[in-house]
Amino acid sequence: MADPDLMDTALCETLRRNPPLQLVLREARESLELPSGTIPAGATLACLIGSANRDPDQFSEPDTFNLSRAHQEPNHFAFGAGRHFCLGSLLARMEITIGARMLLQAFPDIRWAPGFEPTECGFLNRGPDRLEVAL
Numbered sequence: 001m002a003d004p005d006l007m008d009t010a011l012c013e014t015l016r017r018n019p020p021l022q023l024v025l026r027e028a029r030e031s032l033e034l035p036s037g038t039i040p041a042g043a044t045l046a047c048l049i050g051s052a053n054r055d056p057d058q059f060s061e062p063d064t065f066n067l068s069r070a071h072q073e074p075n076h077f078a079f080g081a082g083r084h085f086c087l088g089s090l091l092a093r094m095e096i097t098i099g100a101r102m103l104l105q106a107f108p109d110i111r112w113a114p115g116f117e118p119t120e121c122g123f124l125n126r127g128p129d130r131l132e133v134a135l
């Protein structure tokens with residue numbers, strides 16, 4: 001609340017650590033040799049965004065929510081990559097940061113309801129199925 005500009009950074013780190021879309025599917029046009037084995041041409045690949053976003057070779061202490069990370073480490077993959085990169089990413093960022101700022105302005109004492117801990121569920125689309133808050 002003291003620094004509203006931090007909201008975009010907080011969103012960026014939230015999307016890295018807990019991307020709502022966990023995977024994208026691709027089809028291999030040709031066979032591909034990887035250290036872990038061969039991907040045959042035509043195979044369907046599930047590219048795990050959630051896993052890439054916590055790659056310890058890219059992100060230091062990847063399980064930790066770190067607000068200063070966005071300025072020091074590579075971009076996350078929550079909006080995909082390459083030619084199918086999310087067309088709505090800028091709109092999504094704007095909607096979420098404005099909405100979250102307005103929520104904090106309207107309810108400055110907002111906090112989790114006593115005893116509530118958000119738990120994520122779902123695989124393709126992942127997130128908490130409910131949020132209990134005290135205003």
Ligand code: HEM
Pocket residue numbers: 019020021024025077078079080081083084085086087088089091092
């Ligand atoms: C936090 C919110 C959002 C997340 C995490 C997200 C994530 C993604 C991801 C990972 C992809 C890549 C899919 C792939 O490579 O197969 C994608 C594509 C896409 N997104 Fe989003 N998205 C979000 C919001 C939005 C919004 C608000 C819109 C539109 C208003 C939108 C429109 C699209 C479209 C049209 C594509 C397909 C782009 C293409 O195939 O060339 N997204 N999104």
